[in-house]
Amino acid sequence: MTRTFWVILALIVLVVGAFALMLSFGDGGRRSVAWRASSPAASNVAVAEDGVADAPRSLTMPVLGVPRTAVGNSWNDPRGGGLRGHHGTDIMAAGGTPVVAAAPGRIEKLFQSALGGITVYVRSPDRRWTYYYAHLAGYAPGVREGMAVAAGDRLGYVGDTGDAGAGNYHLHFGVSRMQPGQRWWQGEEVNPYPLLARARPSR
Known part of the structure; x- marks a missing residue:
């Protein structure tokens, strides 16, 4: 396989990786909010209807x-x-x-x-x-x-x-x-x- 082939393959892998990274963090932080609401350290908070995680439990x-x-x-x-x-x-x-x-x-x-x-x-x-x-x-x-x-x-x-x-x-x-x-x-x-x-x- 030629060097050009490997360069193109590496670029494809980088683009796919960057896209996957955007999907995992592109939800506006909702995943981290859900984690905080269910973790023992956050037992005194709850996610309100508007998505706020600091409401009283x-x-x-x-x-x-x-x-x-x-x-x-x-x-x-x-x-x-x-x-x-x-x-x-x-x-x-x-x-x-x-x-x-x-x-x-x-x-x-x-x-x-x-x-x-x-x-x-x-x-x-x-x-x-x-x-x-x-x-x-x-x-x-x-x-x-x-x-x-x-x-x-x-x-x-x-x-x-x-x-x-x-x-x-x-x-x-x-x-x-x-x-x-x-x-x-x-x-x-x-x-x-x-x-x-x-x-x-x-x-």
């Missing part, structure tokens, strides 16, 4: 006595006459049912708004996540801004304040991924349903 059910099987995925359901999507999970319960912290953190804001009614914003200890509790009937005794809470601590009570509608008792629960320097109303909203679906029982 699970959350305590934020409404006392409601089984996780009773909660549906209402993410992006139409709201406001179809003008906006629903960015949270609605947990139906009787008015006055205790609402508890889904995860540890610090109460960053107690706020009342036209849409959310009586609300609580809890920031995670690492400040990377905010947990949002809306449509409350009121706050639990002693709840105040700046106080630390553990998962399962009482925050308030299921209500119908804001735009929930009279008698439509439920908790609107939201989760936002936060960047350094962002305030309580900011952040990227993430679907909490996959985290609630494997929630730890409330205490």
Whole structure:
């Protein structure tokens, strides 16, 4: 065989090898994300629906006595006459049912708004996540801004304040991924349903 033949064969092997390498790394890192989510070192994270691997592994059910099987995925359901999507999970319960912290953190804001009614914003200890509790009937005794809470601590009570509608008792629960320097109303909203679906029982 001639030298030209070997040069051409070597070029073909290089091209095929480079193409195979591109295929193995051209999936945007999804393989490495899947590995991180299943490795023991990453037992405290989970891949959320948007492919984020740093979401909390699970959350305590934020409404006392409601089984996780009773909660549906209402993410992006139409709201406001179809003008906006629903960015949270609605947990139906009787008015006055205790609402508890889904995860540890610090109460960053107690706020009342036209849409959310009586609300609580809890920031995670690492400040990377905010947990949002809306449509409350009121706050639990002693709840105040700046106080630390553990998962399962009482925050308030299921209500119908804001735009929930009279008698439509439920908790609107939201989760936002936060960047350094962002305030309580900011952040990227993430679907909490996959985290609630494997929630730890409330205490």
